[in-house]
Amino acid sequence: MKNLILCASATAIAVALSASAARADTAGCDDGETVIKFSHVVADSGHPKGDAARLLAKNINEQMDGKACMEVYPNSTLYDDDKVMEAMLLGDVQLAAPSLSKFEAYTKQLRLYDLPFLFASLDAANSYMASDDAKELLSSLEDEGYQGLGYIASGLKQFSANKPLIQPEDAEGLKFRVQTSDVAVAMIEALEASAQKLAFKEVYGALQTGVVDGQENSWCNIYTQKFFEVQDGITETNHQLLAYGVITSQEFLESMDDETREQFVTIVNDTLKQANQEVADKEGECRQSILDAGAKIRELSPEQRQAWVRVMKPVWEQFEGDIGAEVIERAAATGQSN
DSSP states (O other): OOOOEEOOSHHHHHHHTOHHHHHHOOTTOOTTOEEEEEEOSSOSSSSHHHHHHHHHHHHHHHHTTTTEEEEEEOTTSSOOTTTHHHHHHTTSOSEEOOBGGGGGGTOSGGGGGGSTTOOSSHHHHHHHHTSHHHHHHHGGGGGGTEEEEEEEEEEEOEEEESSOOOSGGGGTTOEEEEOSOHHHHHHHHHTTOEEEEOOGGGHHHHHHHTSOSEEEEOHHHHHHTTGGGGSSEEEEOOOSEEEEEEEEEHHHHHTSOHHHHHHHHHHHHHHHHHHHHTHHHHHHHHHHHHHHTTOOEEEOOHHHHHHHHHHHTTHHHHTHHHHOHHHHHHHHHHHTTO
C-alpha cells in the first residue's frame, strides 16, 4: 500500500517549471491507477488546507489502492489559484481548493462568504457550510464544467498593518492586500483605505517592500507565510471567513465508473468533515506560535470591535443583487446563532 505522495521538494519545484514535465510525473502510482493531482497554494503542513490535502491523499491512497492515487502539490509548485481553474478543464490537475473569492469569474453567489461579520464564530461558519444551502451554492459552478465537492474552512480573518489598528479610522489611507474579491475591495474602501488585489505568493514581498501597508488573513496563513515578520502587529477582528471550495471537473468525475466515483466522493466528504472539525485547534496553535515568535496581537474590546462592524457591515447591501437577499438572510441566521 503506497504512502502519501507529497510533491513539495526541490524536484517538485523543478516540475512546476514545466507543465508537460508535471503531467509526466506519476512516481509512486501503479500502472492502471487513476492519477489525481491536487494543486494548492499554501504550506504542505501546519495549515488547515495543507493538512486537509495531506489527509485526503492518505485516505485515497489507502482506500483506493489499485484504482487511484493522489499527488499533492503545495505552495503553488504546480499552479497558483489564478491558473488552476483552466488547468483543471484541460485535465492537467484533477483537484483544487481555491479561495472562494476566486470563483467570482464563474458565479457571483459565492460572494456570500466574503461578507464582513457574517459569521460570529468558526463553528457557526462550519454549521452553515455543512447545510443544504451551502451545497446548493457550489452547484452554481456546474455550468462552467466544474463540480463542487465541499468546503475547507481555514479560519476567520484578522487585520495586520505597519501601524497599530485599534479603531476603523486607523486604517484610513493605508493600502491593504486583498484576495481577488470585489466584496473585499468594497470592505476596504468602507474603511477609506485602498485595496490591492495580489496573488497569495506575492503578499510577503509586497508587505516587506511597502507595496502594501497591510493585509487580512487567518492565523495560520499569517503564521506559515510569516507575514507577522513584516508588520507592526495583528489586530484580532475575526471580521471575515477564509474558506476554500474543493472542486474537480465534471469530465474527470464522469470518466470514473459509478462504483469508483461513489467511493471517491464519499472519501472526499468524510475527509473534509474530519478536517474542518480540527481547524479551530490548528488556528489556535498558529495564533500561539505568532505570540511565541514575539509578534504583537491586539485584542479589541466589544465596543472597539462593534465600531469595525458599523463601518464594514453596510457592504452587505451592495451585493444583495448578486447573492440574493434570502441567501444572505439564511446564512446570517446560522452564522450568528452559534
